[in-house]
Amino acid sequence: MSDVPKPDELFSSIKYGPPRTGWMDNPVDIKKGIYSYAGNPKSLEYVGLPFARQWNPIDEDWNLPENWKEIISKGFRERLDRFRSIKVFMDICVRCGACADKCHFFIGSGDPKNMPVLRAELLRSVYRNDFTTAGKILGSLGKNFKKIIGARELDLQVLKEWWYYLFQCSECRRCSVFCPYGIDTAEITIMGRELLNLIGLNIDWIITPVANCYRTGNHLGIQPHAYKDMMDFFADDIEEITGVKVEPSFNRKGAEILFVTPSGDVFADPGTYTCVGYMMLFHYLQEKYGFDITWSTYASEGGNFGFFTSHEMMKRLNAKMYAEAKRLGVKWIIGGECGHMWRVIHQYMDTMNGPADFLEEPVSPITGTKFENAKSTKMVHITEFTADLIKHNKLELDPSRNDHLKVTYHDSCNTSRGMGLLEEPRYVIKNVCNNFYEMPVNTIREQTFCCGSGSGLNAGENMELRMQGGLPRANAVKYVHEKHGVNMLSCVCAIDRAALSASMEYWVPEVEVTGVHEMVGNALILPGEHKRTTDLRSEPLPGMEDDDAE
Amino acid sequence: MNISYMYSLIAVVVLFLLAYVGVKLPGGEVFFGVIIPYLAIIIFVLGFVNRVVDWARSPVPFRIPTTCGQQKTLPWIKPASIDNPSTTGGVIVRMILEVVFLRSLFRNTKCELKEGTKISYEWEKWLWLFSLIFHWSFFTVVFRHLRFFTEPVPACLQLLEKLDGFLQIGLPGLMLSGVALLAGVTFLFLRRIWIPQVKYISLGSDFFPLFLIFGIAFTGILMRYFTKVDIVGIKAFTMGLITFKPHITEGVASIFYVHLFFVSVLLAYFPFSKLMHLGGIFMSPTRNLANTSRVKRHVNPWNYPVKIHTYDAYEDDFREKMMAPETPEEPEEKE
Numbered sequence: 001m002s003d004v005p006k007p008d009e010l011f012s013s014i015k016y017g018p019p020r021t022g023w024m025d026n027p028v029d030i031k032k033g034i035y036s037y038a039g040n041p042k043s044l045e046y047v048g049l050p051f052a053r054q055w056n057p058i059d060e061d062w063n064l065p066e067n068w069k070e071i072i073s074k075g076f077r078e079r080l081d082r083f084r085s086i087k088v089f090m091d092i093c094v095r096c097g098a099c100a101d102k103c104h105f106f107i108g109s110g111d112p113k114n115m116p117v118l119r120a121e122l123l124r125s126v127y128r129n130d131f132t133t134a135g136k137i138l139g140s141l142g143k144n145f146k147k148i149i150g151a152r153e154l155d156l157q158v159l160k161e162w163w164y165y166l167f168q169c170s171e172c173r174r175c176s177v178f179c180p181y182g183i184d185t186a187e188i189t190i191m192g193r194e195l196l197n198l199i200g201l202n203i204d205w206i207i208t209p210v211a212n213c214y215r216t217g218n219h220l221g222i223q224p225h226a227y228k229d230m231m232d233f234f235a236d237d238i239e240e241i242t243g244v245k246v247e248p249s250f251n252r253k254g255a256e257i258l259f260v261t262p263s264g265d266v267f268a269d270p271g272t273y274t275c276v277g278y279m280m281l282f283h284y285l286q287e288k289y290g291f292d293i294t295w296s297t298y299a300s301e302g303g304n305f306g307f308f309t310s311h312e313m314m315k316r317l318n319a320k321m322y323a324e325a326k327r328l329g330v331k332w333i334i335g336g337e338c339g340h341m342w343r344v345i346h347q348y349m350d351t352m353n354g355p356a357d358f359l360e361e362p363v364s365p366i367t368g369t370k371f372e373n374a375k376s377t378k379m380v381h382i383t384e385f386t387a388d389l390i391k392h393n394k395l396e397l398d399p400s401r402n403d404h405l406k407v408t409y410h411d412s413c414n415t416s417r418g419m420g421l422l423e424e425p426r427y428v429i430k431n432v433c434n435n436f437y438e439m440p441v442n443t444i445r446e447q448t449f450c451c452g453s454g455s456g457l458n459a460g461e462n463m464e465l466r467m468q469g470g471l472p473r474a475n476a477v478k479y480v481h482e483k484h485g486v487n488m489l490s491c492v493c494a495i496d497r498a499a500l501s502a503s504m505e506y507w508v509p510e511v512e513v514t515g516v517h518e519m520v521g522n523a524l525i526l527p528g529e530h531k532r533t534t535d536l537r538s539e540p541l542p543g544m545e546d547d548d549a550e
Numbered sequence: 551m552n553i554s555y556m557y558s559l560i561a562v563v564v565l566f567l568l569a570y571v572g573v574k575l576p577g578g579e580v581f582f583g584v585i586i587p588y589l590a591i592i593i594f595v596l597g598f599v600n601r602v603v604d605w606a607r608s609p610v611p612f613r614i615p616t617t618c619g620q621q622k623t624l625p626w627i628k629p630a631s632i633d634n635p636s637t638t639g640g641v642i643v644r645m646i647l648e649v650v651f652l653r654s655l656f657r658n659t660k661c662e663l664k665e666g667t668k669i670s671y672e673w674e675k676w677l678w679l680f681s682l683i684f685h686w687s688f689f690t691v692v693f694r695h696l697r698f699f700t701e702p703v704p705a706c707l708q709l710l711e712k713l714d715g716f717l718q719i720g721l722p723g724l725m726l727s728g729v730a731l732l733a734g735v736t737f738l739f740l741r742r743i744w745i746p747q748v749k750y751i752s753l754g755s756d757f758f759p760l761f762l763i764f765g766i767a768f769t770g771i772l773m774r775y776f777t778k779v780d781i782v783g784i785k786a787f788t789m790g791l792i793t794f795k796p797h798i799t800e801g802v803a804s805i806f807y808v809h810l811f812f813v814s815v816l817l818a819y820f821p822f823s824k825l826m827h828l829g830g831i832f833m834s835p836t837r838n839l840a841n842t843s844r845v846k847r848h849v850n851p852w853n854y855p856v857k858i859h860t861y862d863a864y865e866d867d868f869r870e871k872m873m874a875p876e877t878p879e880e881p882e883e884k885e
Contacts, residue, residue, distance in 0.1 A: 007667075008667065011663075011667045014663060016663075016746070016747065017746055018746055018747060018749075018750035022750075023750065023751075048857070080608065081607075081608055082608065082609070082611060082852055083608060083609075083610075083611060084605055084606070084608040084609060084610045084833065084835060085610070085614065085834075085835045085836070086608075087604070087605055087608045088605050088830045088833050088834055088835075089834075091601070091605075091824070091826055091830060092824060092826055092827040092830030092831070092834075093824065093827075094756070094824045094827055095748075095751045095752060095753065095756050095824075096655075096677065096681070096748075097677075097745065097747055097748040097751060098654075098655055098658050098677060100747045100748070100751070101659075101660065101661035101747070102659075102661075107661055107669065112747065112750055112751075115747060115751065117751050118750075118751055121751065132822070133822060134822040134823070144553060144557070147553065147554075147754075148553060148554045148557045148558070148753060148754025148755070149753060149754055149755050150753040150754075150755065173616055176616045176836055177616055177618055177654065177657065178654055178655070178657055178658060178659075179654060180648070180652055180654045180655045180681075180831070181827055181830060181831050181834050181837070182616055182648075182654065182834040182835075182836035182837035183834070183836075184614070184616060184836045187614070187836075214859050215859065215864075215867065216864075216868075217864065223868055223871055224868050224871055224872045225868075225871045225872065297872075298861050298864050311611075312856055315856050316856045316857065316858050319856070319858040320858070320859075323858070323860070323861060324861065327861055345844075346843050346844055347612055347613055347614050347843045348612055350843070350844065350847045350848070351611070351612055351613070351847065351848045351849065351850050351853070352850070352853065354847055355847050369624070371623075372845065373621065373622055373623045373844055373845055374844040374845070375844070375845055376844060376845055376846055376847045377843070377844035377847075379844070384623055384624065387624060387627075388624055391624070391626060416617070417616055417617055417618070418614070418616075418617060419617055419621055419841075419843075420617035420619060420620050420621030420629075420630070420634040420841060421621060421623075422619070422620045422621075423620050423627045423628075424623065424624070424627065427627070440671075442659055442671040443671070445619075446617065446618040446619060446633070447657075471669070472669060475667070475668070475669045478667070479668075
């Protein structure tokens with residue numbers, strides 16, 4: 001983070017006053033620290049995306065295909081015909097500005113083109129020029145007329161502006177909550193990125209994970225043996241901490257349930273502790289109730305960076321979940337803690353890759369609860385599953401083992417605004433720890449703020465952007481940190497665990513980040529465990545140190 | 551000077567002059583009183599229908615409601631049945647709240663950077679309040695005008711007029727809706743000038759309908775309270791229009807034709823503009839769908855097969871490593 005300004009410098013540099021000249025007269029200025037590197041052509045090639053080539057966003061020449069305008073125009077038309085959302089959202093915005101200060105990137109940067117309305121206008125202006133009667137008639141009267149109706153021609157500058165600002169939107173949908181017509185900038189960004197992908201303009205932090213996921217089953221490119229190695233390593237940790245040996249199974253045919261979680265949980269701290277939590281929970285259930293679950297190295301990714309590339313790529317990556325469930329002959333699927341993974345599962349999977357008629361309607365083998373809310377998709381969120389266990393008193397818990405934590409909870413954008421998973425994680429948290437404090441009401445639940453790095457923007461080179469976008473969330477955490485002494489920010493998202501760790505380190509260094517199931521793992525009393533002296537991070541538990549030490 | 555604002559203002563002034571002067575030319579009354587209004591109505595109806603049909607022609611491939619509350623899951627967790635509806639009834643209530651009471655705008659907050667490093671989000675009710683006033687009073691005014699197209703005037707209209715004029719100020723009695731419309735439109739205009747961000751995003755096509763509606767309300771109020779036009783003559787004329795037996799009543803003041811012309815322009819402009827939010831709000835997939843994505847399969851009419859990396863291909867790629875998992879190898883880490 002060496003190039004990023006100091007937190008107080010960044011904060012005091014935020015100015016909300018827009019420039020004097022109109023937004024169409026301010027050409028895009030692609031800044032270091034804000035933009036992400038261009039996609040590696042090998043990755044594009046691997047998944048068969050067109051126009052794979054070396055190019056650099058800060059170069060004048062992007063080595064575009066000659067007929068790029070034609071490609072974009074044709075692509076735009078196709079998408080208008082395929083998605084009512086886009087067609088309606090292009091037409092009905094009244095520019096009331098209610099969305100303007102709802103975007104974390106605008107709040108943190110003050111850049112007017114990060115106001116959701118203006119981000120959408122970047123595309124709408126071209127839409128008006130090329131696809132509307134009014135735009136064509138009035139536009140023919142001259143440049144001034146074009147400007148007053150907000151129409152403009154697509155040229156290289158406009159394209160660069162699209163690219164720059166469409167990769168400064170994390171598709172979090174907060175603006176869509178406040179829009180009187182529900183205009184969803186995520187839809188517009190998704191569509192805009194699809195268009196950019198038609199001419200090979202992706203960023204590397206998206207397309208390389210996509211290629212990895214396609215090949216190895218997960219974004220991090222973890223190959224099957226390494227995946228298993230990591231889990232063995234976690235099993236050793238669990239044995240050290242609890243004295244209990246857990247043995248997760250992989251790719252096991254005939255298991256009752258398949259478990260899919262983001263690979264970040266297996267490979268990136270602090271998500272790894274959440275993974276440890278899952279392993280302990282499954283072991284507990286297996287010992288006590290004969291629970292039968294398998295992991296998969298083929299479907300070893302819950303997240304879906306295809307979602308940040310195109311609908312087609314999302315479908316191609318997501319297909320593995322049902323394919324693996326079918327191959328293994330499981331009855332249903334449980335999904336781990338992840339944000340956009342759950343938007344894809346909840347709102348897209350069944351439509352794209354279903355019907356899942358080879359699976360059964362999910363029923364908890366332990367409590368007998370029918371998950372009727374998942375009866376078609378046949379995939380249940382782990383906090384729905386765990387909340388149900390706790391409600392039925394099926395877990396032996398010692399919440400005092402989380403007493404060293406003062407916890408708050410960050411709702412992931414996608415699970416809150418694309419699903420409505422609000423109470424389940426809170427119920428779990430309140431049962432596994434004693435100190436829980438909510439952040440201010442305008443920053444949680446459906447009004448939650450993005451971590452600042454969602455939708456594939458979690459790269460290193462755009463750290464300034466990430467810290468800008470992470471500001472509103474971090475600021476709310478700071479508030480509860482100062483008021484209640486909160487020292488742990490919990491969440492149900494793998495991107496959050498990585499991104500919030502960085503933004504906490506920058507904005508509120510006293511606060512760490514955890515997944516919900518890490519705290520479950522801390523509190524869960526495993527059959528036959530020895531006295532715990534540390535938490536899952538191998539940090540000493542206050543008041544529970546070794547007796548010898550006293 | 552802001553060209554969006556100036557051009558729109560000039561356009562409305564030009565429209566005013568066109569009608570004011572034009573109606574005095576030979577044939578002017580027929581042109582502005584009969585031809586233009588009929589043409590405007592035809593453009594409005596066909597344009598509106600065409601736009602809605604065009605939207606409807608594009609499918610809704612995915613079920614993507616914006617959920618603004620707790621989902622319906624476990625039986626002991628109370629769902630937000632309106633803000634995150636799981637039934638058609640819930641969706642209908644959500645849509646009614648949205649259309650009739652501007653539910654989402656009611657949530658509006660204002661973000662401010664405070665001393666030190668604090669950010670506050672305060673409830674901002676004015677945009678919601680004035681938008682509500684604007685839309686409701688506009689609706690009331692339009693509804694009241696049905697008295698010019700009905701004979702006898704239905705009781706419900708008379709009741710509405712009584713309510714609207716309950717203050718009983720002046721003669722003819724002051725109608726609140728007219729004043730409220732003028733206040734609403736003025737507020738919506740002023741915030742476009744005052745609030746820097748809103749000014750920055752405003753286009754000519756945002757100012758034009760505001761000026762036009764201001765013009766409509768202004769000329770209407772002028773006629774009713776100040777110049778006192780020949781109301782009986784106008785009713786005879788409007789009844790002629792609605793019964794398709796148009797005839798010109800002699801001696802109606804030019805200001806009436808200006809009023810009528812403004813209304814005609816607004817109607818004809820409507821289908822090609824952002825005013826189509828009137829129809830679009832009903833078609834917004836983030837609002838008009840129930841959050842039943844995992845309960846009931848939503849079908850995408852253009853779903854097509856895609857190329858995937860099958861398990862067999864995956865096993866071919868990694869067979870050796872899968873057979874000998876004890877050979878550890880550092881994977882390529884992307885962090």
